[in-house]
Amino acid sequence: MIEVEHLTKSYGQARAVNDISFKVEKGEILGFLGPNGAGKTTTMRILTGYLPATGGTARIAGFDVFEDSMEVRKRIGYLPETPPLYPDMSVSDYLAFVARIKGVEAADLPKRVEEAMRMTNITDRKDWLIKKLSRGYKQRVGIAQAVVHNPDVVILDEPTVGLDPTQRNEVRNLIKGLAGEHTIILSTHILSEVETTCDRVIIINKGKISAIDTPDNLTKQLKGGERVKIVVRGEADGLRSALEDVEGAKAVEVESHEHDDALSVTVDSELGVDLRGRIAAKVVGSGLELLELRSVSLSLEEIFMQLTTEEKPTEEKAAL
Amino acid sequence: MKGILAIFRRELNGYFVSPIAYIVIGAFLVAAGFVFSIILSSVMQYAMMAQAQAARQGAPPDIDVPLQVIRSFVGFIGTYVLPILMPMLTMGIYAEDRKRGTMEMLMTSPITEIQIVLGKYLASLTLFVVMLAPTLLYYVIVGAYSDPPLPWRIVGSGYLGLFLLGAVLLAIGAFISSLTENQIIAGVVTFVLFLTLLFIDLSVRDSSSPVAEVIKYLSILQHYQEFSQGVIDTTNIIFYLSGVVLGLFLTLRSLDSMRWRRA
Numbered sequence: 001m002i003e004v005e006h007l008t009k010s011y012g013q014a015r016a017v018n019d020i021s022f023k024v025e026k027g028e029i030l031g032f033l034g035p036n037g038a039g040k041t042t043t044m045r046i047l048t049g050y051l052p053a054t055g056g057t058a059r060i061a062g063f064d065v066f067e068d069s070m071e072v073r074k075r076i077g078y079l080p081e082t083p084p085l086y087p088d089m090s091v092s093d094y095l096a097f098v099a100r101i102k103g104v105e106a107a108d109l110p111k112r113v114e115e116a117m118r119m120t121n122i123t124d125r126k127d128w129l130i131k132k133l134s135r136g137y138k139q140r141v142g143i144a145q146a147v148v149h150n151p152d153v154v155i156l157d158e159p160t161v162g163l164d165p166t167q168r169n170e171v172r173n174l175i176k177g178l179a180g181e182h183t184i185i186l187s188t189h190i191l192s193e194v195e196t197t198c199d200r201v202i203i204i205n206k207g208k209i210s211a212i213d214t215p216d217n218l219t220k221q222l223k224g225g226e227r228v229k230i231v232v233r234g235e236a237d238g239l240r241s242a243l244e245d246v247e248g249a250k251a252v253e254v255e256s257h258e259h260d261d262a263l264s265v266t267v268d269s270e271l272g273v274d275l276r277g278r279i280a281a282k283v284v285g286s287g288l289e290l291l292e293l294r295s296v297s298l299s300l301e302e303i304f305m306q307l308t309t310e311e312k313p314t315e316e317k318a319a320l
Numbered sequence: 321m322k323g324i325l326a327i328f329r330r331e332l333n334g335y336f337v338s339p340i341a342y343i344v345i346g347a348f349l350v351a352a353g354f355v356f357s358i359i360l361s362s363v364m365q366y367a368m369m370a371q372a373q374a375a376r377q378g379a380p381p382d383i384d385v386p387l388q389v390i391r392s393f394v395g396f397i398g399t400y401v402l403p404i405l406m407p408m409l410t411m412g413i414y415a416e417d418r419k420r421g422t423m424e425m426l427m428t429s430p431i432t433e434i435q436i437v438l439g440k441y442l443a444s445l446t447l448f449v450v451m452l453a454p455t456l457l458y459y460v461i462v463g464a465y466s467d468p469p470l471p472w473r474i475v476g477s478g479y480l481g482l483f484l485l486g487a488v489l490l491a492i493g494a495f496i497s498s499l500t501e502n503q504i505i506a507g508v509v510t511f512v513l514f515l516t517l518l519f520i521d522l523s524v525r526d527s528s529s530p531v532a533e534v535i536k537y538l539s540i541l542q543h544y545q546e547f548s549q550g551v552i553d554t555t556n557i558i559f560y561l562s563g564v565v566l567g568l569f570l571t572l573r574s575l576d577s578m579r580w581r582r583a
Contacts, residue, residue, distance in 0.1 A: 048428040084422040084423075
């Protein structure tokens with residue numbers, strides 16, 4: 001449904017989007033994840049035909065976003081970062097206006113407006129002026145605006161920004177409900193959001209794609225192993241070598257605490273190897289007090305941090 | 321066409337759900353009413369003096385009151401009232417859309433920029449006509465008591481002139497509005513520009529140097545004078561229409577440049 005190849009956008013010397021390529025299948029929800037200024041909004045604006053790309057191509061439903069912009073625009077719904085609302089219009093008038101400029105036929109118009117309000121659950125506010133609505137309702141009107149012409153592709157830029165946790169959940173469920181019928185791209189810098197809503201994630205940083213995969217695979221791929229954290233107290237001179245001797249252990253790191261005499265130790269191992277029992281036996285066997293023992297897996301947030309911080313040195317080298 | 325109509329309807333509704341249209345129309349009608357009654361009474365006074373003088377000298381009075389009233393009224397409104405009020409109608413046309421983020425929605429919808437520009441322009445022009453129309457009532461009232469009868473042809477040409485002048489001011493104001501997201505800046509810049517045009521016009525009005533002739537030719541107010549004197553010259557109509565086209569064209573270019581500017 002969406003094919004992006006070597007897309008680049010430069011502003012003078014700066015590259016907001018640097019040679020990114022990806023594909024999105026019909027009915028998929030793709031998440032763009034990255035810090036502010038990573039190029040998420042720019043990429044979306046290119047896909048919607050708002051900004052022209054400097055290089056590369058992007059196709060939506062087979063139409064080039066630049067060459068056949070009008071055909072593309074008929075097939076996409078777009079929610080920019082600030083919902084594009086007219087505060088003095090009522091919800092239903094506003095949606096009817098958007099439907100009209102999106103080319104919905106007059107005969108289908110009332111039906112489409114009803115449908116969009118039903119999908120986003122705002123029918124009870126249809127006669128309200130938009131300026132009287134709460135933040136959460138405004139966001140939903142913004143989403144209704146993006147789906148009112150029943151587009152193939154829905155592009156949502158930070159759809160949950162500025163909402164409270166309850167509203168955020170509602171919007172996420174709403175987005176999940178749209179999938180299947182619509183292909184969805186959404187951007188966010190909140191990790192739990194892509195974990196719960198997206199089929200696939202693109203991690204984007206400084207205009208480049210750092211990773212593309214399913215949230216599950218990303219976690220696995222980057223985890224590359226298991227990690228056990230323990231806290232012990234006592235004479236710990238031989239602890240490191242003792243733990244390194246444990247069968248299956250790959251790397252051991254010991255860290256002393258400043259405020260007490262306890263030590264924190266992390267032990268990494270191969271994926272699927274559970275070391276907890278062996279480590280516990282070893283620690284207790286060497287006469288130390290075992291205060292704490294837990295297995296940790298890297299969350300997507302850590303992966304995200306890892307990706308975006310690992311990127312730095314190479315970037316700097318490239319600049320030199 | 322459907323796109324233009326959709327934009328037109330929304331913009332026109334937009335004027336009437338916000339207080340701005342009511343304030344501007346109200347202010348205009350108050351100002352126009354004052355101006356009309358002052359002009360009417362002073363022309364009458366002058367006419368009576370002229371009549372008294374003429375009676376003493378035995379010659380018929382040489383003053384056409386209705387003609388003088390129309391000329392002065394249309395001239396004053398066009399020269400002083402419109403340049404002050406029009407910026408208030410145009411300042412938000414694009415600036416507000418840019419600020420609200422609705423411009424991005426319009427520009428990612430399957431409508432062309434020409435449709436956006438024309439829809440918005442026609443809406444502002446319609447509002448202007450709605451604002452101007454009630455003043456025609458003055459002539460209906462005065463016309464009933466007028467002797468010699470009211471020269472409707474001059475009323476017509478005077479109002480055609482007002483309409484064309486307003487059309488140019490709206491097109492220029494809309495262009496300035498498209499350059500910024502700040503309505504106040506757009507309004508002030510438009511206002512200063514209109515005042516400058518007025519001052520330039522006033523300063524060359526009595527001069528006949530070659531430079532003054534060129535400025536006179538380009539002055540939007542100079543061409544206006546002829547309309548208020550009952551002369552409908554196609555040159556003047558073409559001059560104003562060119563002004564409108566230029567304003568709309570610059571607006572189009574300005575919208576287009578938004579796509580190339582850094583967000």
